[in-house]
Amino acid sequence: MEEIRNTCLFLVQQYTNIQADPIILLPPTNVCLWGCKQKIKSRSGEPGSLSRLYTDHDSSESCTLNDIDGSQKKCWKFSLLCKRCxxxxxxxxYSEPTLKGPENISHSKRHFFYDTERAxxxxxxxxxxTRRLCRLLTSDIYWKHSSFQGFAASMAWSYAISEDYNRKQTAEAFFRFHIEAEIRERRLLKTPFSEHNYDLLLPSLNEWNRQSLYPHIHTTECLAKGCRFCTSFDGIWKLTHLTCSFKIITKNPAFGDLNFPSDCPEEPLPGLLFCGRHAGVxxxxxxPLTRKELKLLTKTKVNSSSTEVTALSFSSCNKNRGLRKYRIARSRGWLFAVSSAxxxxxxxxxxxxxSSSQVFYAMAQYLLLEIGDDEKWTEEERRKFVVAYDDICHVDGxxxxxxxLPxxxxxxxxxxxxxxxxxxxxxxxxxxxxxxxxxxSKLLDVHGLNCQFNTETCEQVLSKFGKYKQSAFMMGKQRQEFFLNRxxxxxxxxxxxxxxxxREHLHFNGRRRCNNF
Known part of the structure; x- marks a missing residue:
């Protein structure tokens, strides 16, 4: 690698007239990772092409390296090409081998992350x-609820930077940083993706997250608050995303005649009102396929009504379910499950x-993941597990x-x-x-008079998550779900x-805190 680095330094200094040591960005290896058992070497070539050692753009052009102190340093990026594969x-x-051979400058679109994290x-x-700048962005979003546009404007104003900081670049930095982090956390480094479109990984990552609960090891402190035996549910309506405007019939045979919304859950194609499957239909x-064709863009509120068939008569409880009809279809939000701690x-x-049907289906799937394991939960322990929800009467009805359950x-x-x-x-x-x-008060009968379960934790947590509307409202479904996941x-x-x-977390120290259930 030292020989390659010296060659790059010579080329940069020769064609840019820079005397100081420039920042050279090279891959971490000069040995092919696909079993070719040979070093990736360079040979003499003309400037800009460099034969086996080449850049993605002309070598006289520089990249920009943004750091947390507002500095924008010039750097030069070089890539290596294996002669054999x-x-x-x-x-x-790095990419997988291409069938066209190294002499053809047409490379594979399937890329992978290195085993070691780059700086x-x-x-x-x-x-x-830099990674510390990405962590600062994440911290500002989590604690200050900054939007991507707000963070970019703050950096540009604080350091008198007129360009290079904008909403699109900031959002791309956030998602690339966290997609790579998610891949490394799940040890999925052999998962291929497109080098220029990391978003193609989001459907798979979101699906994996939905198939399991977030990991948590119970401690004495959390068990005292009922973390293992009490979960509260609630919906957040502020975080919605665009959906396909085509109406479909949604049924799950395993749950019988349970009625589900007729909304297509897929994202619409860019500039259209329908997803790829329904645009042709x-x-x-x-x-109307586009917003321009759909002139009436105002939303109309309608009275909420229940279409589910109930066995018990609790219809007199006037629960606002947030039913709305949009001229441009949007989701209704997200249903969260939060433990008592x-x-x-x-x-x-x-x-x-x-709707009660969606909530019941989500609760059933959650219970299967949480207490469905016979090796970890006995029948007696299951009878002590508590589910809290503000409209449980309609769901249980x-x-x-x-x-x-199926x-x-x-x-x-x-x-x-x-x-x-x-x-x-x-x-x-x-x-x-x-x-x-x-x-x-049933908690006292099940868990004793010293029960300290907090059944309002979901309300308290979602009071914070609702403030992410500035960042997440205009995201598509996959990006918004991944954003919330992180x-x-x-x-x-x-x-x-x-x-x-x-000590208690900041979310539970406000005016809505309750001491007991």
Missing amino acids: GSRYSYAT YVAVSNEVFW AAENNL GIIRTFRPLYGSE LLQARND FSGSGINLWRNVVKIIDRFHIGNHKKQCQSVYNP MVKIHNSIVEQSLAQG
Whole structure:
């Protein structure tokens, strides 16, 4: 590598007239990682092409390295090419072998991250960010709820930088930094992706996150707050995203006649109102495809109504489910599950409204992941598990809630076994029948008079997450879900640190804090 670095230094100094040592960005290896068993060497070539050692753009052009102190340093990026298999090694990623051979400058679009983390993040072909600048951006978003535009404007104003900081570049830096972090945390370094479009990884990463709960090791401090035995649910309506405007019939045979919203959950194509699967159908039916064709853009509020068939008569409880009709289709938000100690366990998308059918389906899936393991949970422990939700009366009143769940083994009785309550903050808004059946005082009968469970943790946590609207409102579905996933992981790590230090997290010290359930 020293020989290659010296060659790069010579070329940069010769063609740019720079005497001081310039910043050279090279791959971390000069040996092919695909088993070619030979060093990737350079041979003499003309400036700008450099034969086996070449740059993505003319070598006389420099990249920009942005740092946390506002400095913007010039640097030069070089890539190496294996002579035998044609794989390309850039500063941050390397590609798989190309079938066209090294003599053809047509390279594979499938790239991989190196085993070791690089010092800088490639935001684009011409811009790099230091990792501490990416961490500062993440910290500002989490603690100050800054938007990407706000952070870019703050950096530009603070350091009198007229260019190179904008909303698009800041957002790209955030997602590239955290996508790589997620890949490394999950040890998925062999997962291929496009070097110029990291977003292609988001559907897979989001799907993996939905299939499991966020990891958490119980401690004495969190167990005292009921972290293992109490989970509260609530929806957040401020964080919505665009969806396909085509209406579909959604059914899940395993859950019988449970009614789901007719919204297509896919993202619309850029500039269109429909996703790739329904755009052609919409065009055949002469439906408006773009916003310009759809002139009426105002949203109309309608009265919420329940379409689910209920077995118990709790319809008199007037729960606002946030049902709205948009001229341009949007989701209704996200349903969060938060333990009594403040640890977020999972979250699921909501469409149309916060309907009882969607909430029941999400709760059933959560219970299967949380208490469905017979090796970790006994039948007696399951009967002590508490589910708190502000509209649990309508959810538990569904006909499907009277039947067995479509799971194997003891999973069929998960819903019947758990204790279902309305959280302390909303119990006063319900009728006497609901207050009698789902009163939070049931916790005292199950867990004793010294019970310190907080059934309002979801409300308290979502009061913070709602402030991310400035950053997340204009994101697509995949980006918004991944953004929330990274904020959730940061939140959980901070709450765990607070519990370990014997103090409560900031979210639970406000005016809405409750001492007992």
